[in-house]
Amino acid sequence: MSANNIPYKTYLEENEIPKAWYNLRADMKIKPAPLLNPGTGQPLTAEELTPIFCEELVRQELDNDTAYIPIPQEILDFYKMYRPSPLVRAYCLEKVLDTPAKIYYKFEGNNTSGSHKLNSAIAQAYYAKKQGLKGVTTETGAGQWGTALSMACAYLGLDCKVFMVRISYEQKPFRREVMRTYGASVTPSPSMETEVGKKILAEFPGTTGSLGCAISEAVEVAVRNPGYRYVLGSVLNQVLLHQSIIGLETKAAFDKLGVKPDIIIGCAGGGSNLGGLIAPFMGQKLRGEEDYRIIAVEPASCPSFTRGRFAYDFCDTGMICPLAKMYTLGSGFIPSPNHAGGLRFHGMSTILSQLYHDGYMEARAVEQTSVFEAAELFARSEGLLPAPESSHAIRAAVDEALKCRETGEEKNILFGLTGTGYFDLKAYEQFNDGVMTDYIPTDEDLERGFAGLPQVNA
Ligand SMILES: *Cc1c(COP(=O)(O)O)cnc(C)c1O
Secondary structure, X not given: OOHHHOOOEEOOOHHHOOOEEEOHHHHOOOOOOOOEOOOOOOEOOHXXXXXXXXXXXXXXXXXXXXXXXXXXXXXXXXXXXXXOOOEEEOHHHHHHHOOOOEEEEEEOOOOOOOEOOHHHHHHHHHHHHHOOOOEXXXXXXXXXXXXXXXXXXXXXXXXXXXXXXXXHHHHOHHHHHHHHHOOOXXXXXXXXXXHHHHHHHHHOOOOOOOHHHHHHHHHHXXXXXXXXXXXXXXXXXXXXXHHHXXXXXXXXXXXXXXXXXXXXXXXXOOOHHHHHHHHHHHHHHHOOOOOOEEEEEEEOOOOHHHHOEEEEEEOOXXXXXXXXXXXXXXXXXXXXXXXXXXXXXXXXXXXXXXXXXXXXXXXXXXXXXXXXXXXXXXXXHHOOOEOHHHHHHHHHHHHHHHHHHHHOOOOEEEEEEOEEOOOOHHHHXXXXXXXXXXXXXXHHHHHHHHHOOOOOOO
16 A cells, blocks of 8 residues: 555444554563562562452462563453554644655544543453452542543442542542442542552641552552452553554554554653553564554653652552562652643653663653643644643654655554544643643752662562
8 A cells, every 4th residue: 555545534343453462571582570578679479469450460460471461351442342442643743744755653542531541451450350349449630541440340349449549539520420420439538538549648647649659559458458459550560561452453453554653752651551552562672573663741740760760669549569670760859730640650661661761662741831832733733632641652753754754754653542542632732821830850859769768679
C-alpha cells in the first residue's frame, strides 16, 4: 500500500483481536530487578505478595519467562465492547504541520473511562472475582484508573473502594460522580480512614496529596479487610502485560497496512501505556529483528526518567509497599499540581526503567504550556479533545514531524493517544485564559526527594 492510500482509520476484525498478552520480560536479557521486601531486603516471594494481590496476578507479576499468556475468554468478551481500538493516520495534523512525516496514533479513549486503563482494570477485576473475593481497593490520581476500575467492578459485581488524590477529588468532581455511578466508594486522600493517612495529615497538614500517599491508604485497607485485595493501575509488570493488547493490535494493523513505524512515542506516568504500546516492537528490537526509535515523554514537573535516580525505592509515600528498582524522584517527592494528573508519580515501571538504563529507549521532559499548545493544535486539526497526559506524546510527535519538515525525511511516527480530556477542562480553561504555569523542580527540590531513598544493598 502506498503511503497515501492508507485509510484514515484501521480497525482489526473482531476475530483478529489478539488472544494472548505478550510478556516483554521473556525477551529481556537483563530482567527487571525483583521487588524487595522492605523489611528483609530480600526478593519478595509469591507467599508474601498474596495478602496484597490476587494469586493469579502475583503469578503474572513474577513471571519473567512466559512470552505469551492467553487472555481468558471472559476478558476477551469484555474487550469486544470497546476493542479493537482504531489506528488512525493523522492526515489532518500532517497537513497543518506541512510535514513529509506520516503520523499515526492508536486511540485508547473510546470507552466511558476515557483511557487505556480499562484494559488492565477488567483483567485485575476478573482475577479477583475468580478468586472469590468480595472487592478491591485502589488509588486514583486524575481519576481515569478509578473510573476504569469501577466500570470493571460494576460489570463483575465486585465492591470497589477508591482513594482519590485530594487535589483531583476537588478539581474533578465529575470524575468522582462517574465512579459513584458505577457503584464505587470514593475517599479523598490523605484521609482519616487509615493509619497512614492520619500520619501523613499530621506531618503535612493541608497537603493536596499524591499518588504515593493514596497507594499507602488503599493497601492498608486491603490488607486489613478480609476478602479484599489491592489493585494498581500502572507501574507493575502485570499492568504492562495487560496493556500489551495496545501494541499487539497496533502491530497487527501496521502489518496489514504493510507499514513499519520508525519512531514510537508514548507519555510515561508509571509506564503502562508506553510499555503496552511498545511491547511487540521492543520485543523485535530485543531479539535483534528490527530497530525502532522509542521515546518516553514525561512532564518537566515530574521528571522520573530524565532527572531521577535508578535505584530501589518505595512505590508509596507511607513506605509500606515493596521496594522496586526504578527511575525515581524519591517516594517523598510530592510533585507540583500539574494538570496531567496521570503522570504525577515519583517512580516508573521496573521494566521500562531497565530498558531505558540499558539504552533501548530515549526519554524527554516537556513543559506544561507547550503540551497544551500541542493539545490545542491536535484538537483543532484532528477533532479529538486529547487528555493532558496523552498530549505529552502529541508534543513529541509534533516536534519529530517538524524535524522531518526540516530534513525532508518521510518518517513514520506512531504515538499513543491514551485518552480524552473531557474531565480536564479546568486545565484547558487555565491554558485558554493564559494563566497556566510551568513549574520545574529545582535540583534542590529533587535532592530532598533523593535524600529519602532507602539504603538497599542490592
Ligand atoms: C493514567 C494515564 C496515563 C499515564 O499512565 P501510564 O501508566 O504511564 O500509562 C496516560 N494517559 C492517560 C489518559 C491516563 O489516564
